[in-house]
Amino acid sequence: MTLSLFDQFLSPVVCWIPLVAIAITLPWILFPSPTTRWLNNRSLTSQNWFLSQATSQIFLPINPPGHKWALLLSSLLIFLATMNTAGLLPYTFTPTSQLSINMGLAGALWMGVVILGMRTQPTHSLGHLLPEGAPALLTPILVIIETISLFIRPIALGVRLTANLTAGHLLIQLTSTATLAMLTIMPVTAIFTGILLFLLALLEAAVALIQAYVFVLLLSLYLQENV
Amino acid sequence: MLSRLQAISVKVTDPFVSLSLVQASRSLQTSSQRLAPVPPLPDHGGKVRHGLIPEELFEFLYPKTGVTGPYMLGTGLIVYLLSKELYVINHETIYAICIGTIIVYGVKKYGATVAAFIDSINEEKVAKAQAAKDSHISFLTEAIENEKKEQWRVEGRGMLFDAKRNNVAMLLETNYRERQHMVTNEVKRRLDYQIALQHLNRRLQQEHMINWVEKNVISSITPQQEKESIAKCIADLKVLAKTTQAKAAA
Numbered sequence: 001m002t003l004s005l006f007d008q009f010l011s012p013v014v015c016w017i018p019l020v021a022i023a024i025t026l027p028w029i030l031f032p033s034p035t036t037r038w039l040n041n042r043s044l045t046s047q048n049w050f051l052s053q054a055t056s057q058i059f060l061p062i063n064p065p066g067h068k069w070a071l072l073l074s075s076l077l078i079f080l081a082t083m084n085t086a087g088l089l090p091y092t093f094t095p096t097s098q099l100s101i102n103m104g105l106a107g108a109l110w111m112g113v114v115i116l117g118m119r120t121q122p123t124h125s126l127g128h129l130l131p132e133g134a135p136a137l138l139t140p141i142l143v144i145i146e147t148i149s150l151f152i153r154p155i156a157l158g159v160r161l162t163a164n165l166t167a168g169h170l171l172i173q174l175t176s177t178a179t180l181a182m183l184t185i186m187p188v189t190a191i192f193t194g195i196l197l198f199l200l201a202l203l204e205a206a207v208a209l210i211q212a213y214v215f216v217l218l219l220s221l222y223l224q225e226n227v
Numbered sequence: 228m229l230s231r232l233q234a235i236s237v238k239v240t241d242p243f244v245s246l247s248l249v250q251a252s253r254s255l256q257t258s259s260q261r262l263a264p265v266p267p268l269p270d271h272g273g274k275v276r277h278g279l280i281p282e283e284l285f286e287f288l289y290p291k292t293g294v295t296g297p298y299m300l301g302t303g304l305i306v307y308l309l310s311k312e313l314y315v316i317n318h319e320t321i322y323a324i325c326i327g328t329i330i331v332y333g334v335k336k337y338g339a340t341v342a343a344f345i346d347s348i349n350e351e352k353v354a355k356a357q358a359a360k361d362s363h364i365s366f367l368t369e370a371i372e373n374e375k376k377e378q379w380r381v382e383g384r385g386m387l388f389d390a391k392r393n394n395v396a397m398l399l400e401t402n403y404r405e406r407q408h409m410v411t412n413e414v415k416r417r418l419d420y421q422i423a424l425q426h427l428n429r430r431l432q433q434e435h436m437i438n439w440v441e442k443n444v445i446s447s448i449t450p451q452q453e454k455e456s457i458a459k460c461i462a463d464l465k466v467l468a469k470t471t472q473a474k475a476a477a
Contacts, residue, residue, distance in 0.1 A: 037265070037268070038352070039349050039352060039353065040349075041268060041272075042342060042345045042346070045345050045348055045349055046341070046345045049345070049348055088326060089326065090319045090320075090322050090323035090326065091319055091323075172322055173318060173322075176318035176319065176321040176322040176325070177318040179318070179321045180316075180317065180318050180320070180321050183321075194321070194325070197321065197322065197325050198325050198328070198329070201322070201325050201326050201329055202329060205329070
């Protein structure tokens with residue numbers, strides 16, 4: 001079956017059965033749950049090590065009340081990283097390339113931290129609307145700008161992830177289409193395009209992990225402000 | 228792969244799924260059915276060839292088709308899919324070749340390093356426990372040696388007591404001798420005093436008697452006697468002088 005450029009972004013359906021649920025639960029299937037054994041096999045040991053390192057790194061600058069978010073943010077990191085990297089394989093559907101999923105995650109979590117901040121320490125949270133050390137004359141303008149930037153955060157979070165992944169996948173599609181098309185006509189150019197595709201794939205692998213980390217890092221920063 | 232099914236039947240936490248799996252694969256399970264102690268995990272996972280295909284497939288096909296059987300099966304399958312256009316070569320194929328190269332290269336180059344690192348995490352755990360155990364054992368061994376030394380010291384306690392006893396006995400003896408010596412000295416002193424007193428008494432008596440006798444004698448000498456004695460003395464002296472002169476002349 002011939003694939004058009006945007007077929008990879010369609011929600012996967014087989015005989016009208018939506019497979020998006022399987023795509024989203026993929027990370028849960030891939031990671032073994034911890035056992036009661038003292039020494040585990042390599043996959044479990046590496047998973048535990050990575051999780052403990054990542055969580056301690058992310059939560060180092062956050063006050064103790066914010067450590068309740070550790071489970072949420074660390075599982076979010078694994079979720080996003082796995083979905084991003086699984087989407088690098090051919091013929092896969094990447095749920096995080098859909099705006100619906102990313103906006104759902106970003107909007108809900110951002111709103112959570114803001115409401116938490118506003119309820120527990122409203123003065124402190126509202127104080128973030130005026131950065132420290134700003135001259136007194138600029139106060140009205142600064143508050144407006146900071147309010148706008150506050151409300152743009154969920155959109156930025158969601159769209160950043162979506163745009164990065166969609167753009168990457170699209171570029172890969174385009175480059176590989178170009179390579180295939182030129183393979184019979186101009187093989188040398190096809191080879192160069194192939195090298196470009198190779199580098200692009202490497203970049204996409206990096207972007208997949210970095211974007212997941214950035215998402216979680218920004219959320220932890222918003223949490224740090226508000227908790 | 229089939230050995231992993233046994234492992235899964237232990238690992239899956241949902242009771243319904245795990246029970247049904249256990250029941251379904253009961254004919255395949257070869258280890259004894261025990262709950263405790265927990266059977267140890269196998270050291271290595273199921274063997275795979277080319278990183279993907281389990282070894283069981285090759286062993287399954289070996290009797291009928293020999294060594295090249297599975298490879299012929301794989302090649303034939305791929306050629307069939309391609310020729311019947313069940314799998315269409317499109318842009319994703321090129322990308323699949325690309326990402327496949329990257330993944331294989333990554334695993335081949337960094338696989339061993341990552342595995343060694345993960346093994347080192349486990350080994351550090353074991354080493355820590357071993358170090359704790361070793362330190363405790365060495366502490367206890369030292370305690371045993373100290374105890375043995377103390378026991379040896381206790382044996383010498385008798386000698387120590389004997390020496391002390393001797394010491395004390397010597398002190399007592401010395402003290403006794405000293406006191407005896409002192410007693411002797413004191414007694415001698417008192418006796419000497421008495422002797423000196425007696426000597427003094429005797430001397431005084433003697434002197435007194437001599438004085439009395441002399442006084443009496445002197446007082447008894449009459450003047451007549453005195454003259455006679457003096458004349459006799461002079462006469463004697465004259466005789467003596469004559470004899471002397473005679474001796475001198477001779």
